[in-house]
Amino acid sequence: MNLTSLGYTPNLDRFRTSAQLEGFEVGRVIIEHKERYIVKTSAGEFDAEITGNMRFTAQSREDFPAVGDWVALTVYDQDLAIIQSIFPRSSVIRRQAVGHDGETQVIAANIDFAFLVQAVDRDVSINRLERYLSICFDSGIEPIIILSKTDLIPEEKLNEITANVQNRVKDVPVVTLSNETGSGFDAIDSLILKGKTYCLLGSSGVGKSTLLNRLSGRDLMKTAPISETIQRGRHVTSHRELIVLENGGILIDNPGMREVGTADAGEGLGQTFNAILSLGEKCRFADCTHTSELGCAVLAAVEEGRIDAASYENYLKLRREQAHFETSAAEKRKKDKIFGKMLKDYNQKDPKQRKS
Numbered sequence: 001m002n003l004t005s006l007g008y009t010p011n012l013d014r015f016r017t018s019a020q021l022e023g024f025e026v027g028r029v030i031i032e033h034k035e036r037y038i039v040k041t042s043a044g045e046f047d048a049e050i051t052g053n054m055r056f057t058a059q060s061r062e063d064f065p066a067v068g069d070w071v072a073l074t075v076y077d078q079d080l081a082i083i084q085s086i087f088p089r090s091s092v093i094r095r096q097a098v099g100h101d102g103e104t105q106v107i108a109a110n111i112d113f114a115f116l117v118q119a120v121d122r123d124v125s126i127n128r129l130e131r132y133l134s135i136c137f138d139s140g141i142e143p144i145i146i147l148s149k150t151d152l153i154p155e156e157k158l159n160e161i162t163a164n165v166q167n168r169v170k171d172v173p174v175v176t177l178s179n180e181t182g183s184g185f186d187a188i189d190s191l192i193l194k195g196k197t198y199c200l201l202g203s204s205g206v207g208k209s210t211l212l213n214r215l216s217g218r219d220l221m222k223t224a225p226i227s228e229t230i231q232r233g234r235h236v237t238s239h240r241e242l243i244v245l246e247n248g249g250i251l252i253d254n255p256g257m258r259e260v261g262t263a264d265a266g267e268g269l270g271q272t273f274n275a276i277l278s279l280g281e282k283c284r285f286a287d288c289t290h291t292s293e294l295g296c297a298v299l300a301a302v303e304e305g306r307i308d309a310a311s312y313e314n315y316l317k318l319r320r321e322q323a324h325f326e327t328s329a330a331e332k333r334k335k336d337k338i339f340g341k342m343l344k345d346y347n348q349k350d351p352k353q354r355k356s
Contacts, residue, residue, distance in 0.1 A: 002042050003028075007110065007197050007250050012070055012087055024072035024084055030242040032067045039073060039081060040242075046081040048073055054083070062094070066106040067240040067252055068197060091139040093199060108199050108240060108252045113142045113191070117202035117211065120176075121152035124161050126168050127314045130272050132201050133169065134318060138268025141199075144173045144191060148207035151178040168311050170275075179210045189215065194248030201254060212253050216245055269322060273315045276307060291316065 002008075006028045016026060027041035037048045050065065058064060063086075065071055070087035093107040093114065116132045118124050129145060136143040145165060150158050158176060165174055173191070177184035192198060192215070200208045242252045270277050276298055280288060284295025290312075293299075301307040 001040070001244070004195065005244060005248070006040060007195055008070070011090075015087055016072070019072075019085070021072040021085060025075050025081070026070065026072055028242065029065050029067050029069045029071060032065065032240055035064065037065055037083065039071060039083070041073075041075075043075070044078070046073070046075055047079050048081040048083050050083045060104070062092075062104060062106050064106075066092075066109045067242050068109040068111060068199075070110065091141050093135055093139060093141065093201070095135065107201075107254060110197055111139070111141050111199045111252070112193075112196040113144060114199045114201055115144050115146050115188075115211070117146045117148055117200060117206045117208050119149040119152075119206040120147050120158060120161050121149045124165065126165055126310070127317075128203075129165065129169060130311070130314055131318065133172065133272045134268035136268065137271040144175065145169065146175050146177055146184075146188065146211070148177045148211065149179060150176045150183070151180040168308050177207070177211070179207050179214070182214070185214055189247065192245065192247055192249035192251075195250070197242075197250040197252065199252045199254065208253060212243065212251060215249075215251065216243060269315075269318055273311070276312065276315055279307070 003026060008026075008028075012026075016022060025041050025043065027039040027046070029037050030040045030045070031038040035049065037050075039046050039048045048071075054063070065083055065086055069089065071083045072085040072087070073081045073083045075081045089109045091111050092109050093111055094104045095107060114132070114136050116129055116136075118129065124147065133143055147158075147162060147165070153161075162174060162176060175184055175187050175191075177188065188211070200212065202208050240252060240254050242250060244250055276290070279297045279301050280290060282297035283290070283293070285293055288296050288298075290296055290298040298307065298312070302309055302312045
């Protein structure tokens, strides 16, 4: 397989030359699992790990390789390759790192399109879709909404759900899909372009693995039934993986994510809720928070039904989360700066003073 089949572009090749990386093998990370990686190159697949220097100098989790990354590596044998450098990312899907305030986690890198998958036999969460949209828009990734498992509900109910999604989410393609009958797979297949990279995003049990298996024509991922007691999908996919499809498209599967923090998706939030922000320009006060002020054009639109009330509430919630993330990130930077200064002062001390 040549690098072009994996999505290698002239821009990446120009960076390789300018960064003087011609002496290294170039490949794309196709699997990430606990800081161990499988990298696919034109010569084959290699187990890889990062250099000690990369681990030591990493400022955050984002400085580690992620599925979809292009890397320069030294290959020793099939079981040992060392990643020396990560190429600049054209796009990143990230979320708040679970349990780490102020930090982000890279879900996948160098993505062109994202399939946002929700199963219609359970409560379709448009709020969650708006979260995913904010993450995608912030990185310049084109989203495509997939409503799966349509064979499990009446057609009338499906039409109602589809209309509700399209009423709140404008100018984003919506495809309905039946894993049982195959209806909708041709439409999805036609959206996949050769050499472009796609990412599957959605909770556990919405049908991502089934979709991947169908598109690839192989049973690449295990599937599992929904728990009848809690109506929640089981985590079948345990790691992220990049797969090249027969039609030349490139697809990244992800474990189901119950927590989807929007991190610092400022521009993405604005694009997702563009109608609210556009109205905000007509508010009486320039610093209007759209919560209680007199002369607020957004509140007036909500009261008059021109802005969906649920979408408005979700906007406020995501904006509060973003503000919390920014505060946490600022506090983390401040603490890191103080610690860095303490370490620098310690290292500059005379060895005799260190003991005292």
